[in-house]
Structure formats: C-alpha cells, structure tokens
Amino acid sequence: xxxxxxxxxxxxxxxxxxxxxxxxxxxxxxxxxxxxxxxxxxxxxxxxxxxxxxxxxxxxxxxxxxxxxxxxxxxxxxxxxxxxxxxxxxxxxxxxxxxxxxxxxxxxxxxxxxxxxxxxxxxxxxxxxxxxxxxxxxxxxxxxxxxxxxxxxxxxxxxxxxxxxxxxxxxxxxxxxxxxxxxxxxxxxxxxxxxxxxxxxxxxxxxxxxxxxxxxxxxxxxxxxxxxxxxxxxxxxxxxxxxxxxxxxxxxxxxxxxx
Ligand SMILES: [Zn+2]
Numbered sequence: 001x002x003x004x005x006x007x008x009x010x011x012x013x014x015x016x017x018x019x020x021x022x023x024x025x026x027x028x029x030x031x032x033x034x035x036x037x038x039x040x041x042x043x044x045x046x047x048x049x050x051x052x053x054x055x056x057x058x059x060x061x062x063x064x065x066x067x068x069x070x071x072x073x074x075x076x077x078x079x080x081x082x083x084x085x086x087x088x089x090x091x092x093x094x095x096x097x098x099x100x101x102x103x104x105x106x107x108x109x110x111x112x113x114x115x116x117x118x119x120x121x122x123x124x125x126x127x128x129x130x131x132x133x134x135x136x137x138x139x140x141x142x143x144x145x146x147x148x149x150x151x152x153x154x155x156x157x158x159x160x161x162x163x164x165x166x167x168x169x170x171x172x173x174x175x176x177x178x179x180x181x182x183x184x185x186x187x188x189x190x191x192x193x194x195x196x197x198x199x200x201x202x203x204x205x206x207x208x209x210x211x212x213x214x215x216x217x218x219x220x221x222x223x224x225x226x227x228x229x230x231x232x233x234x235x236x237x238x239x240x241x242x243x244x245x246x247x248x249x250x251x252x253x254x255x256x257x258x259x
Contacts, residue, residue, distance in 0.1 A: 002092065003218070003227035006254040008033075008040045009084050009097040013047075013077040018070050020101065023237045024114040032098050032233070035243030036250060045097075048079035048122060055125045056118050056152055058109040065116050075101055075116040082119035083126055085230040089187060090132050092227040094218070096192070096250050102234040104146030104191050113144065120191050120232050121152045124159065133186035133228070134158060139179055141213055142193020142234040143202040149191065160185070169204050172196075176213055180220040187228040188217050194236030194245045201237060207248045214252020222255075229253065 010033055015026040036042075053062050053076070066072045078099035085097040103120055105113030120138060127133045135158040140146040145163050153159040162179035166172045180188070194210070196202035214231070221229035231249060236242050 003222065003229070003255045004093045005256070006040055006250055007088065007093060007095045008036045008042045008250070009045050009081045009095050009099070010042050011044050011077045011081065013074050014098070014100045016070060016074045018068070018074055020114055024101065026100070027239045028236065028242060029098050029100050029233070031239040031243045032246045035247050036096070036098065039247065040250065043084070045077070045080040045084035047076040048083055048117070052079060052083060052122055052126060053117055055129060056108060056121045057106070061109050061111065065111070071116065078103065079117045079119050079122050082123035082232045085232060086123035086127050086189065089228045089230040090127065094253050094255070095230050096246065096253065097230070097232040098246070099233050102193070103232070104140060104142060104149050104234050105144070106148040107151040111148070115148060118148045118152060120189050121149050123232070124187070124189055125152075127187065128158065135185045136187045136189060137162060137179065137183070137185040138189045138191060139176065139217065140164065140191035140193070140234070141176070141196065142191055143195040143200075144193070144235060146191055146234070167202070167204055169209065172204060173209060173212060176216055180216055184224055186225050188221050188225060190217060190229070190231035191234045192231040192249060193234035194242055197236070197238065197241055197245055199238050199241045207241070207245050210245050210248040211252040214249040218253050218255060
C-alpha cells in the first residue's frame with residue numbers, strides 16, 4: 001500500500017530546559033526543526049495519559065518522574081508524540097516525531113541515559129494492546145544499545161527489537177537490511193538516534209546513510225507491512241549536523257521523494 005507524504009510531529013514543550021545532562025539540550029530539537037519545518041507539515045501531538053505510560057511502566061516510575069512537574073510535562077509530551085506517530089503510521093501516514101527527552105533507555109521500572117519514559121515502546125504497545133497491529137519490528141539505529149526497549153519486549157514473540165550494534169559502516173548497513181529481511185511484521189518503528197554520525201560520538205555513519213536507512217524501511221514497509229512505519233528521535237548531540245541528518249532520514253522515508 002502506498003504511504004502518504006511525510007509529516008513531522010513536534011511540540012514547543014520539547015524546548016523546555018528541564019534538569020538533565022548538558023548535551024541533551026533544547027537546541028537539539030531546535031536545530032532539527034529549523035531544517036525540517038522548511039520541508040514538511042508539522043503536527044502537534046496530545047500528551048500521553050497515565051494509562052498510556054502504564055502500558056509499559058510501573059506506577060512507581062511514573063510517580064518518580066511526576067515528582068518533577070516540569071520534567072513530567074515534557075516527558076508525557078514526548079510519549080504523546082510517539083503515540084501520534086504510531087497511530088498515523090496505521091493510516092499509511094509516515095512521520096518523524098522530533099521529541100525530547102529520548103526514550104530507549106527507559107525500562108518498565110527504571111530510567112537512565114537522559115531517558116524517562118520509553119516513547120517508542122509505549123507507542124508500539126498501545127497499537128498491540130488495541131489490536132491495531134499483531135506484530136512489530138523496532139529498528140534501533142542509535143549508537144547506544146536500547147536496553148529499555150529490549151527489556152520491555154523481552155520474551156515477546158510478536159515484537160523484534162533489532163539493536164544494530166556494529167561499528168563498521170558497511171556491516172552496520174548490512175545488518176539493517178538483514179533485520180528488515182528477517183521476518184514479516186505489521187509495522188516498523190525506527191528508534192532514530194543520530195549519535196552514530198561521523199561528526200557525532202560514534203563516528204561511523206554518513207548523512208547519506210540515514211537516507212539509505214529511511215529508504216530501506218520505506219521500501220520494506222510498502223511491500224511487507226501495508227506502508228506502516230514511523231520514526232522517533234532518540235540520541236544525537238552535534239547540533240551542527242543533527243538537522244541535515246534528520247532531513248536525510250525523512251527524505252529516505254518520504255513518499256514520493258521530498259521536493
Ligand atoms: Zn545514543
């Protein structure tokens with residue numbers, strides 16, 4: 001099934017300067033949006049509800065994050081962005097959710113690594129629980145292992161969490177293809193970290209490689225899962241290159257090719 005042209009999901013709440021490490025700064029999403037807003041329509045999500053959070057997290061973790069109201073407000077806005085992206089994907093509407101804080105290090109009962117709630121896990125679990133989809137592939141291309149996502153879906157046969165951990169460029173891209181070829185899924189979610197870029201911490205992938213990843217997911221989704229796919233921002237810390245890298249991924253994901 002042919003997907004529609006790409007949308008970007010964003011909320012000014014993501015610019016909140018909540019207490020976190022200095023590298024996970026509001027300028028990350030600001031630098032991405034400066035580029036993406038020129039190319040794609042931007043939609044604002046609703047924030048996630050407690051019931052959404054509790055699909056993945058324990059009440060005690062929710063309470064810990066809630067104890068800082070400013071942080072909680074941003075964290076539920078980020079989870080809401082991923083939920084909207086997942087819902088749109090099921091209408092053949094691909095999107096890139098430009099959120100912060102990131103989510104893939106958040107486990108059911110704990111959080112670390114600049115993450116608080118697991119945005120992608122909440123979004124995918126919400127679709128599974130509502131029986132909108134029966135299976136999913138989560139392709140995590142961040143530099144770091146998405147332990148939170150892996151912990152939550154561990155033992156669940158209907159969800160494959162593919163953490164691509166190879167540090168050699170060609171092998172990395174081959175593993176992306178292998179993850180996509182390995183099975184049939186109802187939906188593909190990209191945990192889109194850009195910290196593997198040659199000018200970021202990982203020093204492996206080029207900007208063009210993010211286009212290649214987006215295009216591989218798009219082509220797979222069109223032929224194998226009724227055009228259902230979306231991406232959510234995870235890491236990526238060099239604000240000088242984040243915008244062009246996110247644009248490359250979006251151009252790869254878009255259908256037809258971005259003007
Ligand atoms: Zn990372």
